[in-house]
Amino acid sequence: MIGSLELLASLRPLHICIGKTGHITQSGRSIAKLGSGNLVGQRFLEVFEVQRPSRPSDMTGLRQLSDQVIRLRFRAEPDLALRALVLDDRSGGLILDISFGIAVVSAVRRFGLTAKDFAASDLAVELLFLQEAKSTAMAASFNLNTRLNGARLAAETEALTDGLTGLHNRRALDGALMRLGQSETDFAVLHMDLDRFKTVNDTLGHATGDTVLKQVADVMRAQTRQNDLLVRMGGDEFVIICPGLTDHLRLAGLSDALISGVSDPTLTERQGAQIGASIGIAISASGLEPATIIDRADIALYAAKRAGRGCHRVWTPDMGTSLSELDA
Amino acid sequence: MHGLIFRTIQAFVTDSFGSDYWSRVIVRSGVDVPSFEAMLQYEPAHLCALLSACAEELDRSQDVILEDIGAYLITHQKHASIRRLMRFGGDSFPELLHSLDELPGRTRLAVSGLDLPQIRVREPILHQYTIDCVGPPAGFGHVLVGLLRALADDYGTLAVLTHVGRRDEAEVIEVSIVDTGFAEDRGFSLSDAAEATVQ
Numbered sequence: 283m284i285g286s287l288e289l290l291a292s293l294r295p296l297h298i299c300i301g302k303t304g305h306i307t308q309s310g311r312s313i314a315k316l317g318s319g320n321l322v323g324q325r326f327l328e329v330f331e332v333q334r335p336s337r338p339s340d341m342t343g344l345r346q347l348s349d350q351v352i353r354l355r356f357r358a359e360p361d362l363a364l365r366a367l368v369l370d371d372r373s374g375g376l377i378l379d380i381s382f383g384i385a386v387v388s389a390v391r392r393f394g395l396t397a398k399d400f401a402a403s404d405l406a407v408e409l410l411f412l413q414e415a416k417s418t419a420m421a422a423s424f425n426l427n428t429r430l431n432g433a434r435l436a437a438e439t440e441a442l443t444d445g446l447t448g449l450h451n452r453r454a455l456d457g458a459l460m461r462l463g464q465s466e467t468d469f470a471v472l473h474m475d476l477d478r479f480k481t482v483n484d485t486l487g488h489a490t491g492d493t494v495l496k497q498v499a500d501v502m503r504a505q506t507r508q509n510d511l512l513v514r515m516g517g518d519e520f521v522i523i524c525p526g527l528t529d530h531l532r533l534a535g536l537s538d539a540l541i542s543g544v545s546d547p548t549l550t551e552r553q554g555a556q557i558g559a560s561i562g563i564a565i566s567a568s569g570l571e572p573a574t575i576i577d578r579a580d581i582a583l584y585a586a587k588r589a590g591r592g593c594h595r596v597w598t599p600d601m602g603t604s605l606s607e608l609d610a
Numbered sequence: 611m612h613g614l615i616f617r618t619i620q621a622f623v624t625d626s627f628g629s630d631y632w633s634r635v636i637v638r639s640g641v642d643v644p645s646f647e648a649m650l651q652y653e654p655a656h657l658c659a660l661l662s663a664c665a666e667e668l669d670r671s672q673d674v675i676l677e678d679i680g681a682y683l684i685t686h687q688k689h690a691s692i693r694r695l696m697r698f699g700g701d702s703f704p705e706l707l708h709s710l711d712e713l714p715g716r717t718r719l720a721v722s723g724l725d726l727p728q729i730r731v732r733e734p735i736l737h738q739y740t741i742d743c744v745g746p747p748a749g750f751g752h753v754l755v756g757l758l759r760a761l762a763d764d765y766g767t768l769a770v771l772t773h774v775g776r777r778d779e780a781e782v783i784e785v786s787i788v789d790t791g792f793a794e795d796r797g798f799s800l801s802d803a804a805e806a807t808v809q
Binding site for chain 1: 614647648649650691692694695698701716719720721799800801
């Protein structure tokens with residue numbers, strides 16, 4: 283029959299035998315690879331620090347941990363958490379069967395361990411396989427998520443943008459109005475309609491019409507502030523939302539600049555095809571739905587057109603709350 | 611069917627022949643997916659359509675293409691992690707062969723939903739192996755031949771591998787090991803993992 287110490291040496295590469303004086307008398311073949319060299323002859327508690335369940339400072343304290351699983355670490359490698367089963371060797375000494383637990387991944391990297399450093403029955407290598415496989419699969423998933431997220435952002439932007447002019451579209455306006463409705467921010471709505479645009483489209487063709495619309499968008503970008511929302515509602519109809527801007531004088535100045543920019547004869551590059559713009563303005567008031575403000579800007583726009591086009595009007599209570607009232 | 615299978619075919623065609631070839635394969639196959647994602651599921655019927663389109667566009671048989679894909683997975687730098695995962699199977703090429711029974715199980719551990727055929731390995735005569743692959747996807751035996759040929763190289767082993775066709779329900783591979791010390795082993799250490807997983 284094989285001797286017990288020999289049996290221990292062949293089966294448990296990570297064991298330590300401690301004599302009754304507290305000195306290490308034998309260690310498994312892999313222990314020496316853990317950075318502290320050959321431990322035989324050294325005092326166990328000088329090489330290791332036992333952390334749980336108690337912190338024994340001598341052999342008597344250590345012996346009281348028999349048959350328990352303890353947490354310990356090398357004093358020279360404080361980052362490597364180990365655990366061990368403590369066994370009484372029945373002749374005054376102790377045997378510790380050590381394992382890395384979940385720290386096996388970092389231990390293998392730190393000390394360059396190989397499959398032979400573990401007991402044949404140990405699942406350490408399977409754990410390492412799984413860890414690597416998981417990292418590889420996670421990397422692939424992460425990759426996919428990154429690409430999908432990029433596509434989602436692009437699709438979201440596209441869904442809120444007018445393809446021709448690059449301005450926002452009606453859907454973006456709805457979202458912005460909803461957010462404004464929930465906030466305390468005052469804002470102005472400018473509803474702008476191009477004058478004589480239909481003539482340009484009919485006489486110079488749709489391609490020229492499209493170019494003109496793009497140039498109108500450029501004029502709008504040049505005249506507005508960065509956080510104003512510029513929307514093409516469709517056709518030759520535009521809406522500008524100006525958060526925080528309610529001053530009548532400044533709104534009048536903005537409208538004049540827009541109308542004069544749009545009316546620039548070089549915009550269409552041909553004589554006789556000059557367009558213009560009419561603008562209706564409404565300003566938010568507490569307790570009113572954003573949709574009501576939009577309606578008021580619409581009414582004011584109609585008033586501007588009736589006043590002879592090429593001008594702006596700010597909504598006033600005498601204009602009423604619907605287009606039919608205005609006509610009456 | 612798992613996206614990794616399609617993604618691998620796409621990567622193989624793109625890396626070995628260029629993305630123009632892949633576009634042509636897609637058009638010829640009539641498959642309505644221009645680019646496959648590794649971590650999504652796809653219609654199993656796409657596999658057959660893609661492989662036959664590959665065979666026509668690349669002007670070689672499907673068997674050869676599948677073998678090349680196996681070799682590509684082990685040798686291409688982009689898939690260093692696959693080589694490593696395979697090398698977990700054993701310290702030597704014969705040990706690896708004996709671990710192949712576990713390959714479908716290991717693969718499932720790595721990527722659940724990626725199902726490989728059942729693999730049975732026998733060594734009736736010393737250094738003469740017979741490997742049976744039972745179950746879908748059909749043609750996996752050819753991929754395995756390419757994979758093992760590249761791995762024999764990796765271990766520095768001289769071996770002769772032949773796909774001998776179908777017998778009953780199984781694809782049968784015969785392996786004859788000539789010399790396990792034929793060339794230098796490219797090496798494998800557990801602790802290299804950190805670099806490999808960055809790929």
